[in-house]
Amino acid sequence: MAELPERYLCVHAHFYQPPRENPWLESVEVQDSAYPYHDWNERVTAECYAPNAAARILEGDGRIRAILNNYSKISFNFGPTLLSWMKENAADTYETIRATDAETRARHSGHGSALSQAYNHMIMPLANARDKNTQVIWGIRDFEHRFGRAPEGMWLPEAAVDLASLDALASHGIRFTILSPQSAQQVRPLAKSGPASKSVDADAPWEDVSGGRIDPSRAYCVLLPSGRHINVFLLR
Numbered sequence: 001m002a003e004l005p006e007r008y009l010c011v012h013a014h015f016y017q018p019p020r021e022n023p024w025l026e027s028v029e030v031q032d033s034a035y036p037y038h039d040w041n042e043r044v045t046a047e048c049y050a051p052n053a054a055a056r057i058l059e060g061d062g063r064i065r066a067i068l069n070n071y072s073k074i075s076f077n078f079g080p081t082l083l084s085w086m087k088e089n090a091a092d093t094y095e096t097i098r099a100t101d102a103e104t105r106a107r108h109s110g111h112g113s114a115l116s117q118a119y120n121h122m123i124m125p126l127a128n129a130r131d132k133n134t135q136v137i138w139g140i141r142d143f144e145h146r147f148g149r150a151p152e153g154m155w156l157p158e159a160a161v162d163l164a165s166l167d168a169l170a171s172h173g174i175r176f177t178i179l180s181p182q183s184a185q186q187v188r189p190l191a192k193s194g195p196a197s198k199s200v201d202a203d204a205p206w207e208d209v210s211g212g213r214i215d216p217s218r219a220y221c222v223l224l225p226s227g228r229h230i231n232v233f234l235l236r
Helices: 038-051 080-089 090-109 128-147 164-169
Strands: 013-017 057-060 064-068 077-080 114-117 177-178 218-223 228-236
Touching: 038 080, 064 090, 064 114, 077 080, 077 128, 077 218, 080 090, 080 128, 090 114, 090 128, 114 177, 128 164
Parallel strands: 013 077, 077 114, 177 228
Antiparallel strands: 057 064, 218 228
């Protein structure tokens, strides 16, 4: 009997809530549409963020077989405004998320599951160069403050991207991001001068992958006009 090949699935979860605080009161007021909860931050935390830290694995008869911290099995990012609220209002869940990143770093040779995020959920291609850099720097600093390490990856809001945004990430040490397959137009191999090669094979033809036809099962390296490079993973 032939042995089936191993299959892998990588899940990335993007978690974000905008700042809902009344700027005069510096607190979130009652939001009737979130009933029976006080507000939508509280409701989504109760229905999503907290349950993902203790997900029930059930037997066929409904009995609990195990309780799993989903954050320990996926790649994830949390928006800084959400973590700021969570630290004050859902401290147990906040600390579980931070501890999970430390746990996954120990398990994966120093690579944690948490990614950073551009700070204000700004659509980066619409921002000027100064604002792009501000969003990246603030996102990095907030991540360092909360997770105690420099981020390797950064989520771009709505996965919206242009070359200038990718260059802003790379210029501040971000090594990878996650994009929509629709963002890619053409691909071709890197030069075969070793595994660390960061130049294209000039003799290789470009392959048209527009319309989301790119293979999402592999990583890609984007060579930027500045001479920098950044790796990208594609959503399926």
